[in-house]
Each structure stands twice: as structure tokens, then as C-alpha cells.
Amino acid sequence: MTRKIFLIAMLTSIFILFSASIFKSEKYLNDFSKSYYLSNGFYETGSKNIVTGIYLDYRLFDSIFEASILLIVVSGIIFISTRDDKIL
Amino acid sequence: MNITIIGNLLQILLIIIALTIVLSSDNIKMVIFFSAFSLITSGLYYFNKAPDVALAEVAIGSAIMPLILIISISKQRVFMVVNYADDDFLSSEEGKEGRGYEILASFSEYYKLKLEIHPKEDGEPQGLFTNRSVDLLVEKCPSTNKYLLKGKKSSILMNKLEQMTIDKWDIEVLKIKEGETDD
Amino acid sequence: MKNSSILVCISRILFPFILLFGFYIIINGHVSPGGGFQGGAILATAILITYFIDPERILNLKFLINLEKSSFIIILLIVSLSFLTRGVFFTNFVPIDGEIDIKKIFLIALNFFIGMKVALGLVSVFSTFIKEGGYRI
Numbered sequence: 559m560t561r562k563i564f565l566i567a568m569l570t571s572i573f574i575l576f577s578a579s580i581f582k583s584e585k586y587l588n589d590f591s592k593s594y595y596l597s598n599g600f601y602e603t604g605s606k607n608i609v610t611g612i613y614l615d616y617r618l619f620d621s622i623f624e625a626s627i628l629l630i631v632v633s634g635i636i637f638i639s640t641r642d643d644k645i646l
Numbered sequence: 647m648n649i650t651i652i653g654n655l656l657q658i659l660l661i662i663i664a665l666t667i668v669l670s671s672d673n674i675k676m677v678i679f680f681s682a683f684s685l686i687t688s689g690l691y692y693f694n695k696a697p698d699v700a701l702a703e704v705a706i707g708s709a710i711m712p713l714i715l716i717i718s719i720s721k722q723r724v725f726m727v728v729n730y731a732d733d734d735f736l737s738s739e740e741g742k743e744g745r746g747y748e749i750l751a752s753f754s755e756y757y758k759l760k761l762e763i764h765p766k767e768d769g770e771p772q773g774l775f776t777n778r779s780v781d782l783l784v785e786k787c788p789s790t791n792k793y794l795l796k797g798k799k800s801s802i803l804m805n806k807l808e809q810m811t812i813d814k815w816d817i818e819v820l821k822i823k824e825g826e827t828d829d
Numbered sequence: 830m831k832n833s834s835i836l837v838c839i840s841r842i843l844f845p846f847i848l849l850f851g852f853y854i855i856i857n858g859h860v861s862p863g864g865g866f867q868g869g870a871i872l873a874t875a876i877l878i879t880y881f882i883d884p885e886r887i888l889n890l891k892f893l894i895n896l897e898k899s900s901f902i903i904i905l906l907i908v909s910l911s912f913l914t915r916g917v918f919f920t921n922f923v924p925i926d927g928e929i930d931i932k933k934i935f936l937i938a939l940n941f942f943i944g945m946k947v948a949l950g951l952v953s954v955f956s957t958f959i960k961e962g963g964y965r966i
Contacts, residue, residue, distance in 0.1 A: 602925060604932030605859040609698050613864070614939050618919040622908060624866075625946055629901055632950045636890060639957050697862035701854065705870035710951060713877060717958045 653693045660686050673719045677712045684708040725750075725759040725803075731786040735793060746784065746793060746817070753807055782807075796820045832881060840881040847875035855944040859936040868940075869947025876952050880959065888956050897949040904942045907935070 595608055595616075605611035613621050663686065667679045684707025691700035727750060735746040747763075754761040781803070783796040793816060797804045808819045854861075855868030879886070910922040923932045 601929065603921065603936070604923075604929040605936055607859055607861060607864075609862070610859045610864050610936060610940070614859075614936055615921055618908060621943070622904065622919065625901060625904060625943060628947060628950045629897060632897065632953050633894065635954055636894065636957055639960075698864065698867065701863055701867035702870060705867060705874055709874045709877065710870065710955065713955055714958055717955075 649693055653690060656686050656690050656693070660690070674716070677715045677719070680715070681708045681712045684711070725754045725757075725761050725781050727761065727763045727782045727784060729763055729765050729784050731784050731793060733786070735784070735786070745814075749810060749814075749817075750782075753803075753810060756806070757803065791816065793817050794820055796822055798822065832884065837882055840878045844875060844878050844882070847871065847878065851875055851944075851948075855940055856937065858940040859933060865940040865943030866947050869944040870951065872944065872948035873951035873955075876948070877955065888952065890953055890956060890960075893949050893953045893956075897946055897953065900942050900946045900949070904939065904946065907938060907942070 595612065599608045599611045600606065603611035603615040605614070660683065663679055663683050667676055667683065670676050670679065684703055687707065688700040688703040691697075691703060731746075735744045750761055750763075781797060783794075785794045785796065786792075787794055795807065795811070795817065797807070797819070798821070804819065804821050808821075811817045811819055851868045851871035851874075853868075854863035854871060855865060858864035858868065876888075907922075909918055911920045912918050914922050914924060921932055921935045923935060
């Protein structure tokens, strides 16, 4: 019973925080990065598609680790499927 | 203007398909509806000016995920039996089928499963999550001359098998807890 | 299990076009929507279609995973080339006030290798599933 009460209290507090962050976020919004990418993106990265310019130049660190996550997933699946008898 | 009308129609269709996925009981139908769900979602992404996300969604969500799910479902439809008994109790030859084979064939006919009987000489069957995928072990007890059918306790199918063999005096169904059949 | 001849025929017709579309999306990633990941997923779908044509054929998994690993190493090498020219890792290796046409080389090469890597990864995932599932499409 106490678990349910705690769960409901947690969910309502999360809901209140989320709705507060939605309604009060206007004064923190700015379009600095958007206007920067739109004005300088083509000359700094050479890409007409600004999405490619962002994920292959400004945020390349993220893309590399996305690729490494895929590598880890694939090798994990192959490892589990072939060495099954020895693990379990 | 037309785009907003199409977008609203697609959103209504998306809600209907999502409810169908949740309420449907057939697995294959569920996978097909999931594929349609991804297709409609990618259309909505396109109308909301995100063509990159739409391309990724239409390739991953409606082609690769359903294939992997269908393979996983089709693996469930096989009823795998490992035969440890030496005589012709489970022989599947035409004309002189063993008694155990007839029981298991009618059982798997009832649940629309595909029966696969592996002899002992094959050793342990290889594959993904091997130890969980053997459904039934057939042994012959040397002291009492009874045939023992060993299955998992958590499987619902075992109750039906126990009902079917309740009037055969030399067949006994043993339900074993999870993890003990691994050896 | 043998496939129906309509499915095999349609798959044979569609296979080169899907392959072409995937390469188009990868190569034109810096001009039009798309890029390495999306094109790689479409290429993986094209290789998935070959299982409809010939269900008996299963690709060599060890070779695929070796290719994937080496393409990941090539990506890391291309990315760290910028340490020699700009002094910073993880950016373009052409200096920031260089020609735009030369900067495109970096984008095309990186898109290409990321696309290869994603396609090989997805292909090895579902060929593992097909091989171990014991189910032939």
C-alpha cells in the first residue's frame, strides 16, 4: 500500500514539474544557436543539408559513439548466439 | 492547407492502429499492424518537416523490426522434443508409428505447432538461448519400464499433455522447475 | 520451405533499385535529406531481400563483423586526422577558412563509411537471427 502511495506521489510530482517546465520555459528560449547554424553552417562545414553539417561536424563526438554503440550491440548478439552453452 | 487535413487523418488512423496493436491477440497480425504503424509515423514525420527521421523510421521500423519479430515468433511455433528412449516409442516411420509419436503428433496438431524430434546422438542442439528452447525430454525409466516425459513447470502446454496421457498406464508426465532441465 | 514465385520475381526486380536508392541517399547526404544511418538501413533492407530470393544462402558472419570493425577503425582515423591540421580532434580536417568543395570530401567519406558500418551491422544482426532461428523465409 505504501509503495502505491509513494508511486502516485512520485508520478504527480513529475507531472507537475514537467508542466511547470513547459509553461515557464518561454523566457529561457532563445534562437542563438539556430541563427548561428543557419548563417555560418554552410561556410564552416560545406554541407547544404544543415542536419548533416551538425552531426558530422559540430556534434561529431556524439555520432562516433552512436556508431560504437551499434558495434557493441552487434558483437553482443553474435557472442550470445554462438557461446550460449558455455555461459548459461 | 491540404497537408493539415491529411495530417489529421493520419493521426486518427495512428490512434486506431495503436489500439488494434494493443488489443489484438494474434502475434503475426500484431507485427503487420506494427509495420503499418511505422509507415504512418514516417508519413507524419515527413509532414512535420523532418524527412531525415522519416527515412530512418521507414527503413528500421517497417522493414527490419518486423522481420526480427517474425523470426522470433516462428521460433516459438516449433515443439522440440529430445528423444532419450532407445526403442521405437517415438519412431515416425510411415505405417508403424510409435504410440508416443501418435500422442505427440495429435498434441501438436491441437496447438498448431510443428513437431520436431531430435535423437540423442545429435548431442545438445545448438542455437540461440539453446537450453530454454527444448520443450520436452522423453526417457525410459529402466527400473519401472515407464516412459517419462519431462517438461517445464511454467509451460501451460504441459497441463494439456498430462490430460491427454492420464489413461495410459506406462506414460508419466513430470513437470520440472525452470533451470533443472539444463543439464 | 520454398517461396512463391511471385515473391521471388518481384524481389529480383526490386533488389537493384533499392540498392541504388540506398547508395544515392548515402552519397547525397550532404545535399539532400538522408545520410549515413538512413542509407545504411536502406542498404540492409536491400540485402534482406536476397533472403527472399535464395533462402539457403547465409552470409559469412565472421567476414561481415571483420569488415564492420575495420570500417569503424577507418572512421576513427579520418576523424582524428584533424588533429594534424586544426589541432583539435573530431572535426573536419580541412582548415576552417578553406574551400567549400574540399570540405565536402570529408562529409562524403564519413557518410560512406558510417553507411557501410550501419548496413553491415544490421545485416549481421538479422542473419544471426535467421541462422540461429532455424527458420527459412
